Every structure is written in structure tokens, then in C-alpha cells.
Amino acid sequence: MARRYLLWFAQEHLDFRHAEMHSIISMLNIPIKFIENPSINLPYWIVELPSEFCAKQIASRSVLLKNCLELWSRAKSEAKLHENLKCSVKNKSGKWIIPNHNIEISESDICPSELLDAKFSYLPLEGAVNLNKPDVTLSYIEFYGVDPNNVPQQPCDLFFGKWIADGQRDLIKFHTLKKREFIGNTSMDAQLSLIMANQAQVAPGDVVLDPFVGSGSLLVSAAHFGGYIWGADIDFMMLHARTRPTRVGQKVRNKEESIRGNMRQYGIMSQYLDVLVSDFSRPLWRQDLKFDALITDPPYGVREPTEKIGIEKDNYTLSEQHLDNHIPSKVEYGLPHIYSDLLNFAAQHLNIGRRLVCWYPLVRDEYLEEQLPSHPCMQLVGNSEQVLSRMTARRLLTYQKISDDIPNMPHDPHGAAHNFRDKYFAVGEISRREKKERRAEEIAKTAFYLKAKQEECNKK
Ligand SMILES: C[S@@+](CC[C@H](N)C(=O)[O-])C[C@H]1O[C@@H](n2cnc3c(N)ncnc32)[C@H](O)[C@@H]1O
Incomplete structure (x- = not known):
């Protein structure tokens, strides 16, 4: 009852x-x-x-x-x-x-x-x-x-x-980044990671992928709720925990640091499938493979570059002698491309009713809901704002797959995140200048006050 x-x-x-x-x-x-x-x-x-x-x-x-x-x-x-x-x-x-x-x-x-x-x-x-x-x-x-x-x-x-x-709420403390063995510069805090896993409706036995996995913070929460986890990232050094340590005062990373090590730390090793070095713009997954959930925080171009494998030169071919030791060059992977690839990937690789949960950065003044990334097979069912600064924010977007009629949509060049990076740094400049001006004003005010006090004392 x-x-x-x-x-x-x-x-x-x-x-x-x-x-x-x-x-x-x-x-x-x-x-x-x-x-x-x-x-x-x-x-x-x-x-x-x-x-x-x-x-x-x-x-x-x-x-x-x-x-x-x-x-x-x-x-x-x-x-x-x-x-x-x-x-x-x-x-x-x-x-x-x-x-x-x-x-x-x-x-x-x-x-x-x-x-x-x-x-x-x-x-x-x-x-x-x-x-x-x-x-x-x-x-x-x-x-x-x-x-x-x-x-x-x-x-x-x-x-x-x-x-x-x-x-x-206790999980926030239990999963805190402060005590996690392996973290990176852009690891997501425990509370938001757990919220993401909930919005992705991760249930025991689900297979979950983060295609921009970084240090794997989103996968910890997905695994906690019983998901089996896959991750992929273009950055070999990140996946092998060989980037510069993130913690202040730490000179070198511990040998045990890795996404797998984090799973071991939380006693959820059994949920770990694997992580792969892979460029998301060239997916390596079989076309008919289905995931139960996709959760991810793509690069915004601020603390890590937005890049994919490619070359600016036309008709470039590699000579035989360089084939073995060749390290592919990279080109800009613009945000509109990233999000249309993400939605196309979700339309292809999710079952109907399952979800993609991803962050989307933007300049707050310019936000228009109709400019959010869209796809005919993916319905936007959640859209929550986290304010990052006076001018910028990111939105946690939740899409649910509603149709299997998988058209591969071209990218939308007018997406609101279009040149987030340029705007972010432009805004940063303004606020730094503002801060300087304000400090100068405060110093001038204090000096004026002290001078007035001194004059008062002198008169007495
Ligand atoms: C915002 S970070 C993700 C942080 C992650 N959630 C964590 O817990 O550390 C974005 C990641 O995307 C990766 N990345 C950038 N371009 C990529 C690409 N073309 N394909 C796959 N990963 C890429 C970066 O190396 C970076 O680790």
C-alpha cells in the first residue's frame, strides 16, 4: 500500500x-x-x-x-x-x-x-x-x-x-580523489562521477565505455554500481600513468598507479575489462558491438588538447623505411566534431533505451538549448549546469537512445561549444586584468586612508 x-x-x-x-x-x-x-x-x-x-x-x-x-x-x-x-x-x-x-x-x-x-x-x-x-x-x-x-x-x-x-553520501568520502592512488589533472570528483553513473542508469552486469577515459575516474563509479568497464584514450602516457604526477610535492608516479590499480584499491577489480590506446575519431570497435552505457568527459581544449590523428598536408604518404618507428602526427579535433562523433557513436553502439552521459563546456551568456548537440536517434533527457566561473559553465547532458534508424549525422559547425577554448582564455584575460585593477584600487584606497590618518595625528 x-x-x-x-x-x-x-x-x-x-x-x-x-x-x-x-x-x-x-x-x-x-x-x-x-x-x-x-x-x-x-x-x-x-x-x-x-x-x-x-x-x-x-x-x-x-x-x-x-x-x-x-x-x-x-x-x-x-x-x-x-x-x-x-x-x-x-x-x-x-x-x-x-x-x-x-x-x-x-x-x-x-x-x-x-x-x-x-x-x-x-x-x-x-x-x-x-x-x-x-x-x-x-x-x-x-x-x-x-x-x-x-x-x-x-x-x-x-x-x-x-x-x-x-x-x-558516504560514497563521496570513500571515493574521494584525495586518497585515490591514480589521478590526473582532469579527474572528475567523486560526487559528480557517481551522479553520472546514476544518470547513465548503470546496473549490475552492464558493459560501460568511457571513450575519453583519462585517469578513469568515471569508471570507478560505474564499476561501483556493478558495471563492467572499458576505457579508451589517445594519450599513451596517461593510460600507462606515465604523465607528470598531479599531486603537489610528488616527483614520480608510483609503479602501482593505473586505472586497474584504482579498481583494486576499491575492491572492484572483477569489474575491470581493459583500457586501450585509441583515437576516438577512428573507432576500433566492431560495428555490431553494443554497450549498455557511455559515460565521458571529452577534452575541452583547456587543460588538455583536443586532438586526433591526422596531418595537414594533402596526399601525404609514408616511406617504407619510416613505417616501423613512425609516430603519427595529430591535428585539431574541434568540439563540434567530437560531439557529433560521440552522438553518432552512441546511436550506433547503444541499445534502445540506454544512455550516453557527457559533459559539454560553454560560455554562459551564449547558451542556447537549441544549439546543444543533437541526433535523431538520441533524445536529450537530462541537462544540468555546473558553473565553472563567472562566464563559463559545463552542462551534464544525458541522451537516451530512442530509435535504431541509425543515420550518420554530419557535424554541426554552429554548435555552441564551437570555439570554447578561445572564449575561455579571452574570459580568463579579462578576469586577470580585472583582478589586477581591483588590487591596485585597494592598495590606492589603503594608502589614501593611511595618509588621512597620519594627517589627523599630525594635527593633534
Ligand atoms: C577531460 S579528459 C578526461 C578525464 C577523465 N574523465 C579522468 O577521469 O581523468 C579528456 C581525455 O580525452 C583524451 N583525448 C583527447 N583527444 C582524444 C581522442 N581523439 N581520442 C581519445 N581520447 C582523447 C585526453 O587524452 C584526455 O585524457
Whole structure:
């Protein structure tokens, strides 16, 4: 029977909350009914779910969810909260009821009333208590809004209910880059990697590919949720962990550093398939091979070059004598080309209903949703912004494959990410100049103040 639940979220990465939750709910095929329209300014949702098991399943995946309560009473004032609870207690059936809604909430759960605040002493709670391993945890929440500079005298919302489960916030600490053996300059932080794996709906047994794998940070999360992982990258040195160490003070990389080593560190070695040196513009995968999910963070041309194998010269041929030791040259791999290759690849190599999740950099002022990369076989189902600086951001795009009618789309030269690199550095110049000017102004102001003070002292 459907019950009412309070889902309490971390008040960060707000733009990702819906995308993550909807991905999880649709992956688990759980019907959810909103009792109140969710507001992005509030850290909670009040929903109806078919069972406690469903609530636990959602909590077992979400990184943005802090915890979940079965909601027994909710009110705008303390008096009303108690009134609601007392009505429930009086109910003859001995069940907890939300007044007015007539929805059964829970059996009366056992816990001695003396442990509760005197205000709750009317609750019919009996029996022994085991504080180390409680059978039931009851929660009373007073909500004072989200503005720390404007805290009201009285709470604006009060909740009481039974704790059901915590979300997966602990994983953020467990997977933190600070303690990871192998990281690179562009490793994705643990929280966003986990969100990506959720949005890609990675389930146990799925085969997942990151075609711009770098240090493999996205694969750690995919493997954590049971995916079997493949990675590819054009950079031989990166894949063999022979690039300059990223950590301050580290002179040489440890021998154990590698993507495989990271999997070993987290006890998920069994999920590792392999990583390959490969240029994404020339895919090496069999045409009929299918992946269950693609998750990736392509190069933006800022901290790593956007490049592919090629040569500017026309009709270039390699002489026999150079064949053995030849190291191919590289040319620019523009962002519009990268994203159209990515969508074409996804249309070819995903099964219907499966997902591509990728980051997309842009200049915020110039963002237009209609200019995002598109493909007739791939429907955009998630689009969340992470602000990087005053002017720039990146968007986490989630595409779901909806059709098998695989046309190979040409690249779109007007894509918004077109010359992100040039704009990024232009913006950087401005802000550096601004910073210099501001510092000069501050120095001048301090000098003026000190001079005025000195003059005042002299007069005395
Ligand atoms: C933003 S980084 C990915 C970072 C990665 N998510 C991690 O955890 O370290 C982009 C990666 O794409 C790789 N790359 C650039 N051009 C490529 C190409 N043509 N084919 C495959 N990989 C490429 C770079 O070597 C770089 O490692």
C-alpha cells in the first residue's frame, strides 16, 4: 500500500537533483507521486511510494539524497504537528494515520517514551531500547529555511516520522580523489562521477565505455554500481600513468598507479575489462558491438588538447623505411566534431533505451538549448549546469537512445561549444586584468586612508 515519504536532499548541485532522481526512479521502475510540487529552494520532497522497499532502493543509489523518512506528521507549527500526531495515536485501529488524508502510515513502532522529549510523551511507545542497534529510529525535524543569513525565530516547517534509509553520501568520502592512488589533472570528483553513473542508469552486469577515459575516474563509479568497464584514450602516457604526477610535492608516479590499480584499491577489480590506446575519431570497435552505457568527459581544449590523428598536408604518404618507428602526427579535433562523433557513436553502439552521459563546456551568456548537440536517434533527457566561473559553465547532458534508424549525422559547425577554448582564455584575460585593477584600487584606497590618518595625528 502506498505511503508518504519525506526525501531530504543535500543542498548542493541543485540543478542535478531532478536528473539524478528521475534517472534512478525510471531505472528501478518505481511509480512516484508528488504530494507537493517540489521546489528547488527547498531541500526536501514529499512523495508517495508503493512501499518501504522502494524507498530503500532509491536511497541505495542516490548520492544527492541525504535520507528518507516515512512521514507520520508534518505541519507549519509545533502545535499542529502534535495535533496531527495525537489524532493518529487516538485512531482506534491502532495504526498511524495522517488526519484529513486518511492514509495509513505505519504500525505504532516501539521505543520508550522517556527517551523522547516530554512534548512527545503521549506517543504509545513501549518496550526495551537498544541504542547501539535500534530497531526503529524516529526523527523530528525543524526546518528554518536555507538562508543562513536570514534565520527565522520559529521553524517554518516541522516533520516527524520513521527513518527508513540514508542516501549514498558516504560514497563521496570513500571515493574521494584525495586518497585515490591514480589521478590526473582532469579527474572528475567523486560526487559528480557517481551522479553520472546514476544518470547513465548503470546496473549490475552492464558493459560501460568511457571513450575519453583519462585517469578513469568515471569508471570507478560505474564499476561501483556493478558495471563492467572499458576505457579508451589517445594519450599513451596517461593510460600507462606515465604523465607528470598531479599531486603537489610528488616527483614520480608510483609503479602501482593505473586505472586497474584504482579498481583494486576499491575492491572492484572483477569489474575491470581493459583500457586501450585509441583515437576516438577512428573507432576500433566492431560495428555490431553494443554497450549498455557511455559515460565521458571529452577534452575541452583547456587543460588538455583536443586532438586526433591526422596531418595537414594533402596526399601525404609514408616511406617504407619510416613505417616501423613512425609516430603519427595529430591535428585539431574541434568540439563540434567530437560531439557529433560521440552522438553518432552512441546511436550506433547503444541499445534502445540506454544512455550516453557527457559533459559539454560553454560560455554562459551564449547558451542556447537549441544549439546543444543533437541526433535523431538520441533524445536529450537530462541537462544540468555546473558553473565553472563567472562566464563559463559545463552542462551534464544525458541522451537516451530512442530509435535504431541509425543515420550518420554530419557535424554541426554552429554548435555552441564551437570555439570554447578561445572564449575561455579571452574570459580568463579579462578576469586577470580585472583582478589586477581591483588590487591596485585597494592598495590606492589603503594608502589614501593611511595618509588621512597620519594627517589627523599630525594635527593633534
Ligand atoms: C577531460 S579528459 C578526461 C578525464 C577523465 N574523465 C579522468 O577521469 O581523468 C579528456 C581525455 O580525452 C583524451 N583525448 C583527447 N583527444 C582524444 C581522442 N581523439 N581520442 C581519445 N581520447 C582523447 C585526453 O587524452 C584526455 O585524457
